[in-house]
Every structure is written in structure tokens, then in C-alpha cells.
Amino acid sequence: MNRRLFLTGNWRTSGAAGGEAAIEIADACLARSGVACMACRDACPEDAIGFRPGPGRLFVPELADDLCTRCGRCITTCPVGAISLMPEHREAVHA
Ligand code: SF4
Numbered sequence: 820m821n822r823r824l825f826l827t828g829n830w831r832t833s834g835a836a837g838g839e840a841a842i843e844i845a846d847a848c849l850a851r852s853g854v855a856c857m858a859c860r861d862a863c864p865e866d867a868i869g870f871r872p873g874p875g876r877l878f879v880p881e882l883a884d885d886l887c888t889r890c891g892r893c894i895t896t897c898p899v900g901a902i903s904l905m906p907e908h909r910e911a912v913h914a
């Protein structure tokens with residue numbers, strides 16, 4: 820989901836509150852390139868974003884999905900727009 824959809828509130832109709840969408844962090848994340856940034860962690864009211872050692876001893880953000888309320892604060896805080904709310908993939912149901 821892009822920022823415009825989030826800021827207009829239209830994302831709520833996608834069923835996010837019901838767990839039908841998930842926060843994703845893309846490779847554009849500054850921390851994945853070695854830049855010191857923890858803005859998303861600092862913005863999260865639920866402490867759902869932590870940092871763990873990644874490749875090359877970089878510390879990269881990691882989401883605790885069970886704590887995330889999809890409030891979107893991390894999306895609007897990220898300076899490079901690396902965080903988005905994406906529909907969760909569901910397995911097809913065959914009758
Ligand atoms: S705020 Fe954005 S750039 Fe910074 S660590 Fe979080 S996802 Fe990466």
C-alpha cells in the first residue's frame with residue numbers, strides 16, 4: 820500500500836484491522852545499507868520493531884507481527900518510504 824492510500828484512510832477497507840494485511844520492510848531501508856536509522860522503531864507505540872544483526876554485521880529492522888496493530892506510524896515516519904502495508908498472501912481454496 821502506498822502512502823496516499825494510507826493517509827486517506829482507504830487502507831482500512833482492505834481489512835487491515837482484521838489481519839488481512841501485513842507490514843513489509845523493503846530493501847530501500849537505510850539500515851540495510853549501513854546507514855544508522857532506527858526511526859521506525861522509535862515511532863512504534865507497540866515496540867513491534869526491533870533490530871537484529873544482519874549481513875555484514877549491520878543491524879536491520881525486524882517486525883514482531885503479533886505486536887503490530889497496523890497503526891501505520893512507521894510507514895509515515897520512514898524517511899525513504901521503505902515500509903508499506905501489503906495484503907497478505909492467502910492460499911487458494913479449492914472446492
Ligand atoms: S525508518 Fe525506514 S530506513 Fe529507517 S530503519 Fe526503519 S525501515 Fe529502515
Ligand code: SF4
Pocket residue numbers: 842862863864865866867868882886887888889890891892893894
Ligand atoms: S504499523 Fe504501527 S504497530 Fe505496526 S510496526 Fe508500524 S508503528 Fe508499530
